[in-house]
Every structure is written in C-alpha cells, then in structure tokens.
Amino acid sequence: MNFEKLEVWKRSARLSADIYIHTKQIKDYGFRDQLTRSGLSVPSNIAEGMSRDSNKEKKRFLDIARSSLSEARTQIYIGIEIEFINKERGCSWLQETKELSAMLNSLKNKLSCNN
Template sequence: MNFESLEVWKRAARLSADIYKNSTITKDFGFRDQLTRAGLSVPSNIAEGMTRDSDKEKVRFLDIPRSSLAEARTQIYIGIDINYIDSNIGQLWLCETSELSKMLSSLISKIKERI
C-alpha cells in the first residue's frame, strides 16, 4: 500500500503543516521547535513505516508516530495553558491528534493480523 493513499498520512501531513503555519508567531523557539518536530514526525514516520518490507517493521515504525501524537498533545495542552496556542486552534489540534491516534491504532491492528 502506498503511504500517499492513506487517509491517516494525508491528515497527519495537513496537521503538521497547520502546526507550522500557526506557530510562527511563537517567540519561544524551544517550544515551537519541539511542537513542530513532534508534528512533523507523524507523517514522516507513517511514510517510512509503510515502505518497510516486513509487517513487523511496519508496526514498529507506525508505533513511533502514535507516540509523537501523544507528545504533541501534551505540548498543545501546555501551549494552550500558557497562551502560546489559541484555545480554538488548540482544541481542533487535540481532536485531530486523538483521531489520528485511533486511525494509527486501527492500521497497526490490521497489519498485526497478518503477522
């Protein structure tokens, strides 16, 4: 399966781009860097995982973006709390990270059935 055809990859790439676009005003470069790196890790590792030869490797690599989503969610919560992230935007990102995590869990389960 081509990673570009996966809805989870498409949505993760859009979220990553949205995080980049909306975090440019943040003057705290450490915070911005950490959040954008976590967001960028998600579609990047989905792509890398789906190009692996073995299903075992695919599962291992797809678990990484699931963890990156948890990292990003934590940073979003903190960013909202300290007024680095607009509450409305942050809530949208929290919903999307939750949905993406569920989508990845489902994809991982499907792949594990083949192992």
C-alpha cells in the same frame, strides 16, 4: 502499500503543516521547535514505516508515529495553558491527534491480522 493513499498520512501531514503555519508567531523557539518537530514526526514515520517490507517493522514505525502524536498533544495542552496557542485551534488540534491515534491503532491492527 502506498503511504500517500493512506488517510492517516494525509491528515497527519495537514496537521503538521497547520502547526507550522499557526506557530510562526511564537517567540519561544524551543517550544515552537519541539512542537513542530513532534508534529512532523508523525507523517514522516508513517511514510517510513509503510515503506518497510515486514509488518513488524511497519508496526514499529506506526508506534513511533503514535508516540509523536502523544508528545504533540502534550505540547498543545501546555501551549494552550500558557497562551501560546489559541484555545479553539488548540482544541481542534487535540481532537485531530486523538482521531489520528485511533486511525494508527486501526492500521496497526490490520497489519497484525495480515501476518
């Protein structure tokens, strides 16, 4: 399966890019680095997983991607609370992480049915 055709990969890559763009001004480099790294991990793990041969391996990488989404979501909540992230933008990112997580679950379930 070509990961570049997956909507979940496209949307997670856009989210990652958006996080990079809109966190440039954050002076707390540790916070910014952690958030951008967790965001970048999502499309990267989708790509790596979908390039694997077995469905078991694919599902493992999708689990990692979903875990990275949860990590990013936590950091976004904190970023909003400490006013590093604009509330409106942060809420949009939170919604996107929830939708992406559901998409990853759906993809993982499809892989389970193909065993």
